[in-house]
Amino acid sequence: MIDTEFDGIASCKSWQAARMAELSGPDSWLGVVGLFWLEPGQNRVGAGEDCAIRLPGGPAYLGDVQLTADGLLWQPRQGASQPLVSDRDGPPSVISFENWSFFAVDRDGRIAIRVRDRAWAQARPFAGLTYFDADPAWMIEATWEVLPAPILMAVPNVSGELKEVAVTHRAVFSVAGEPVALLPMSVSAEAAFFVFRDRTSGRETYGAGRFLKAAPAVDGRIRLDFNRAFNPPCAFTPFATCPLPPPENWLPFAVRAGELKPVSK
Structure with a gap:
């Protein structure tokens, strides 16, 4: 009983x-600053206006998230590519750059990239x-x-x-x-x-x-x-x-x- x-x-x-x-904490929901639904093919990541996944700061172009029938791939502007795992079956892969991080979320087959500012509390501490x-x-x-x-x-x-x-x-x-x-x-x-x-x-x-x-x-x-x-x-x-x-x-x-x-x- x-x-x-x-x-x-x-x-x-x-x-x-x-x-x-x-x-x-740094990974709080209060630090989530963007949600971008992916299109098939390359999705440009960075602070530039031409980016499908906009970061609030950092370089104009950081790399690309590729969405294909085989899955997700992160291709940084410099460095080796790596597969991305969404949150569908557990914790997702997280890509970090300075104070920013992003990861893939799967909502019934629709894939988005969620962007987080891990330094959010410096500008607006939680009330x-x-x-x-x-x-x-x-x-x-x-x-x-x-x-x-x-x-x-x-x-x-x-x-x-x-x-x-x-x-x-x-x-x-x-x-x-x-x-x-x-x-x-x-x-x-x-x-x-x-x-x-x-x-x-x-x-x-x-x-x-x-x-x-x-x-x-x-x-x-x-x-x-x-x-x-x-x-x-x-x-x-x-x-x-x-x-x-x-x-x-x-x-x-x-x-x-x-x-x-x-x-x-």
Whole structure:
């Protein structure tokens, strides 16, 4: 059985500190400064106006990213070429130059290069995060219900595209006597991942909804700790491709737990 004892304020503070460290670091989402969708063939990289992948600084021409049927290749202006691995199956290859770095992202077969300024905090230090007070009432033990048959859920993203997600389970619980269910975006051996919105969205919390990760279910039960609900990457940069909450995950009440709107927004 899941241990339902509230983890306490100290545990929440530790989780919040880890979030702060992640978002304050050089590889934070706050340092993402560009997203460029690739065309087949050569895609010029550099600070020049003729570059398909524009760097905010550095040389006018740094090299080319080549997209072919065989994959991705980085060809620097000087030096040997090397294959690029996207983030489709794990961590991507990262190309670094001075304070800049870039890497390939795969979104259902569409390939883009995401550019990061690793020195972003020198110009605009992170203002930090704010939270609702930790509340044991929002650490909910839900039933992890197997669906009679898998369903295909249409999940939109911030770019206006739809992705079909196969869903085999749902987390069922009640709030103030009102039954509700959340459908996961993904389930792995490490976590179940949810995207939801509620009556605080766009007011106290980020308008496009929030993310929630839960440890794997045990004996048909799953713990949803909304005290650890967090803002998606698109709350911090316009160059993210975040999933939005599907209508099935629009909660009809306010979840006053977890992260509030980013301070800088």
